[in-house]
Amino acid sequence: MTGLALVALLLSGCGSADDGAPTSEPSTSSASGDTLLERHDLAGLSGAEVVDTLDRLPLDDRPADLMASVKPDQLILTSGDEELALPTPDGEFYLSVAPYVDQTHDCFHHSLTTCKGELGGEEVKVTITDDTNGEVLVDDTVTTFENGFAGFWLPRDIEGTLTVEYDDKQATTEFATGAEDPTCLTTVRLA
Structure with a gap:
């Protein structure tokens, strides 16, 4: 995908394209994994529920000892x-978007506990269209999470167009939701 950064700056707190995550089939049955989830009040939640819970946490409540990286088909938790x-839901892809006016950071795999965008808690109008069939997947005004991101569960393996409007400014960018595509979109500059 053109125009998107492929290497993240580790100091930004976001995940890189190759951050050493396991590529084997995910498992939640280990005692260690259960303990990790329990310690962070995430026990019993699905991968999608953990993503939604962590992305919506106030910044001051985010666990400093937990890294949570969203990949196209799984969530990697490290402590x-x-x-x-x-695993994330079959056929779905979590795209986290941080629109910005003045400052941004490089990101590839969204980090639910450390990524921070410029516009936290702001209302933005978002339109997301599947370019293959013209279907409008999202057409809504949303409030960005305290971390400056808005997250969307989209179909996997599509190419689309995202438009964000905020405070008389607008940005439009292309994206894709394939196995090699970023889950973190920080290139949406509002002008």
Whole structure:
């Protein structure tokens, strides 16, 4: 995909294109994984529910000892020596978008606990269209999470167009939801 950064700056707190996450089939059955989820009040939640819970946490409530990286088909949770992969819903892709006016950061795999965008808690109008069939997937005014992102569960393996409007400014960009595409979109500059 053109125009999107492929390497994240580790200091930005977002995940890179290759951050060493396991590529094997995810498992939640280990005692270590259960303990990790329990310690962070996430026990019993699906991968999608963990994504939604962590992305919506106020900044001050985000666990400093937990890294949570959203990949196209799984969520990787890491705390100390523990690592756990949770599957995301079949056929769905989580795209996290941080529109900005003045400042942004490079990001590839959205980090639910450390990524921070410029426009936290702001209302933005979002339109997301599937370019293959013209279907409008999202047409709504949403409030960005405190971390400056808005997250959307979209169909996997599509190419689309995203438009964001905010405070008389607008930005439009293309995106894709394939296995090699970013889950973190920080290139949406409002002008």
